[in-house]
Amino acid sequence: MSESNDFRQGLGIAFRLGTEMMVATLLGAGMGYGVDYFFGTKPWGIVAGVVFGGAAGMLNVYRAAQAMTEEIEKENRDQNNSSSKDQDGKS
């Protein structure tokens, strides 16, 4: 049970981080393309856009991963606390 639960959680995390990265990069590229189109600065807008978009994607993934790590650490702490309580009760 716990194994399949881990698997599903991992799947959720993978989907989440993957889309986060991809969407930000594509959005940056799109905005760069728009800048090129309207201001005639081909090809520098899209170059800067991809770089900024990639950086934004990294930032989003970093933040999401940080939040997840905090969550997991908290869970572990809770589990440790409850298991130590159990031991106290038994002894």
Next chain:
Amino acid sequence: MESPLHHFELHPLVHLSLMGFDISINKAIIAMWVALAIVFGLFMLVVKNGTHLIPGKLQSVLEMALGFVREMVGEFIGKEEGPKYFPFVVTLFFFILACNLIGMIPGSYTITSQLVVTGTFAGCIFILTLIIGFAKHGFKFLGIFVPPGVPKIMIPFMIPIEIISMLARPISLSVRLFANMTAGHTVLFVLFGLAMSASLAIGWVPFGFTVIINGLELAIAFIQAYIFTILTCVYIGDVIHLH
């Protein structure tokens, strides 16, 4: 052989138009009504029968689900601010869950496999967060684009990055739900097509996979509804707390 994406196509069943807008009724709209009716009916059933101090089966299931969402809201939005947004978040959760689960019934339609639907949800949530942010902090809200502790020389670089990462949120929110539902149902369709076109001697292999993937899809229906709501909470919490 039909295209694997064939069953996502929509054809109007009843042609209607209102002031030049096409408001024809198709499968997706009917599925949406059914989802709405199921969620409303489940809760009304409990309320009609009277809520008891010692809950019955249905009441305890719904109370557990509500408590689960309430905890989530309290954790990500905050204990004081949370209750204000709880009705919105819980409605979103149950509606998306109902839509995902209705899609699991053969012959019905998965509304969340349409980017228009998930995009509308995400767009509304994005606008809502902007409104909440400006109403709460006024123009200080723009400070969300400058993270704390950034050296002054980096600020011109950080602002576009932060703006892109802000704008990417609703897109990734909608694309995630849409892609997961579409991909899952396409895989199911392809596997089932293999099972149907192969002889019985080998056809049971893809059929077995269909059964397994169906179980996985059921799990994904719950996970995606959960992720969608939890991210809504995170985004609302972000604009309320500003770092």
